[in-house]
Amino acid sequence: MPLLRELPGWLEPDEVDRPIVTYGVPVPTAGHLELTFHSRVKGQLLFSQRGALSCEAEGGLWIVPPQSAIWIPGGKARALRAKGMLEGYTVFVHPAAGANLPAQCCALAVTPLLREMIIRAASFPVDYPDGGREERLVALLLDEISVARVERLHLPMPNDIRLRAIVAEMLDNPAKMRKMSDWARHIGMSERTMARILSRETGMGFRRWRQQLAVLLAVEWLARGSPIQQVAADLGYESAPSFVTMFRKALGTPPRRYMSRRSQRH
Structure with missing residues (x-):
């Protein structure tokens, strides 16, 4: 590269x-x-x-x-x-x-x-x-x-230093599926304050933001050749089908087909 x-x-x-x-x-x-x-x-x-x-x-x-x-x-x-x-x-x-x-x-x-x-x-x-x-x-x-088509492969990132600490932990260990209330307590912030800052700086609620993070990490790992079962486990999903359902809802196609279409463009 x-x-x-x-x-x-x-x-x-x-x-x-x-x-x-x-x-x-x-x-x-x-x-x-x-x-x-x-x-x-x-x-x-x-x-x-x-x-x-x-x-x-x-x-x-x-x-x-x-x-x-x-x-x-x-x-x-x-x-x-x-x-x-x-x-x-x-x-x-x-x-x-x-x-x-x-x-x-x-x-x-x-x-x-x-x-x-x-x-x-x-x-x-x-x-x-x-x-x-x-x-x-x-x-x-x-x-x-x-005229190229814009793809949904973007995650807004907060600027608040306390929320950035959460982001760093999530990236290091995406399978850590803490609730929003637990994350807020972890950084010494009320859940309401955390929700307000996250919405103001990213335009997303916590659940949607965390799901988009999972989608981006999944695309990256699948592109490296990781199997779907492993990606699902690394993201904290209890089963591969539940991960596949989330991925399809987010990007409009199951992960295997999503990556297959990209390999066929060579």
């Missing part, structure tokens, strides 16, 4: 005198990747072809499973994390060229056409000539990004 300066041919995208710069690695890489909060002038589209990554930006958490992408406008701070096999591409877009792209961070579905255009653009030299076919293709690439 072209996220590190140590990659062959890497140039800092903000220093490249082209409105659109695309990097890619054509073979899977394995291990652990973590980049702390940073920002760039150019916007960034991160596309995962295989594997999954997570991104925290603008007070939200996004999961990027195979055949999806996240768009991060220029100037927005982001932190990235990935474990295991990961193969993908990243497109950097100057703000002047991306006027029609979303003004906020969002997860986007990547169609076969958009995928092939990203891959093709990654083969261009970073200083591709002006007025040539490369410039025409990257212009079409921007058009495709601008």
